[in-house]
Amino acid sequence: YWIINRWSLTTDLVIDTGLHYDRYLREVIDFLEKDQHFREKLHNTDMEDIKQGKLAKELDFVSHHVRTKLDELKRQEVNRLRTLIKAKQDLEGGNDIAVDHQALLKQFEYLNHMNPHTFEVDDLDRLIKSATKDLENYDKERHEEFKRYEMMKEHDRREHLKTLDDEDRKKEEEHYEEMKKKHADHPKVNHPGSQNQLxxxxxxxxxxxxxxxxxxxxxxxxxxxxxxxxxxxxLEALFTKELEKIYDPTNEEDDMVEMEEERLRMREHVMNEVDSNKDRLVSLDEFLVATKKKEFLEPDSWETLEQNQAYTDEEMREFEEHLAQQEQDLNQKAVDLQKQRDELQRQQEQLNAQKIELQQVKSSTLLL
Incomplete structure (x- = not known):
């Protein structure tokens, strides 16, 4: 990934990765960049060697000051994770349960939890491999989030229709189809990365x-x-003109979440076509090679999101079944909680009655 491959010259240029250990990653990068030996090795090592851990071995040759700072960063990160684990345990009602931090830390593969005090070659190797793997899965997760978003939007629409009478339902459906048609009626969208688009x-x-x-x-x-x-x-900035043909940020009926998904699809397509060494960066050489291809001069038409539904009918059916089950579970929990509340109230009334009875007995005893 470009952050691991290039390790930007200053941390100010590093864009938030979205990873839960983003700050730790940034700080490690920042201090390693300050070591001249490591910096030179970094910029002369190709992505495959980085992924295979060859770069991590160079950690043994960095200055003592940098190693000391990396040790401190690791200790801070381990303490942060321990705090998060304890907070999670507390939220889940496990206050009285002893927390096995070492066991729980195993889920955080980007650092060696068995040695929480010093930053070693294994830590850098783990950090590189974890960030590479996690960032490669990041787009996939975003697509899944978008799919869920679209299905929830359709679910809400269907639920709203159920609340309407026949006449209003018909009007709402007609308006929905009209908006879909209107949204699809836009200028031709150029193929991302093609000569026409650029x-x-x-x-x-x-x-x-x-x-x-x-x-x-x-x-x-x-x-x-x-x-x-x-x-x-x-790359994504290059597609703004194309996206403006489909989406108008000033129009409340245009979905900006869909616009960003379209931008992501465009960027992924260009990366797949142009990024020959798969380091998720497009070099000048890669770009110039791409401009000589037939696909650049005579691209196929680009199919936008409205032509590619994000989910299948089967996925929508399963999604609604899942929502229905969730609602059923919540309703059952509400019933169970109400029963518990009623039982507690009954017990409280019983205790109050016993208290009154004891007071009466006490009063009678005093009178005697």
Whole structure:
């Protein structure tokens, strides 16, 4: 992944990865970059060697100051995880249960929990491999989140229809179909990463003559951090013009969550087509090679989200069954809680009655 492969020159340029250990990853990167030997090795090592752990072995040669700081960072991270584990136990009602931190820390594969005091070669190897694996799965998880979002939106729509009478239901359905048709009626969306798409950016965003389009100049214009690569954020920025053909942020009926999913699909497509060494960065050489391919000059049409439903009918059926089961479980819990409340109230009334009876007995005894 580009963060592991390039380890940006300053942490200010590193974009939030979305990982739960993002801060730890950033801080380790920052201090390793400060060691000249490691920095040189890093920028002369290819991605495959990094993934195989060859770079991690260079940790033995970094300065004592850097190693000391890395030890401190690891101790802080282990303490953070222990605090989170304890807080989770407390929330789950396990206050009286002894917490086996070592057992629970096993789930955090990005550090060696058996040695919580010093940052070793194994820690760097684990961090690189975990971040690489987790970031590769990140887009997949985002797609799954979007699928659930779309199914919930459809579920809510169906539930709303059930509350309407026949006439209003018919009007609502007609409005829904009209909005779908209106949304699908937009200018042609250029194939992401194609010559037509990039020329449109060149002309409309850069204000340049499309006849003067030059791939190398285009690359340099949109390599905003000047590192010689298109990272994922720089690529996604290129699709804004295409997305504006489909989505209008000022229109409340246009779903911005769907717009970001479309942006993600476009970026993934270009990465798959252009990123030949699969380091999730597009170098100038990779970009120029892609501009010479037939797909760049004569691309297939791009199918937008409205032409590719995010879920199948079977998935929707299973989703609604799951929601129904969840609702049933919640209702049962509510019934059980009410029973417990009624029982506690009955016991309290019984205790009150016993208390009154004891007071009466006490009073009678005193009178005697």
């Amino acid at each position: 020329k449109e950016v060149w002309e409309e965003a850069d204000g340049l003559d499309p006849e003067d389009f030059d791939p190398k100049t285009f690359f340099n214009l949109h390599d905003t951090n000047g590192d010689g690569f298109f990272d994922e954020q720089e």
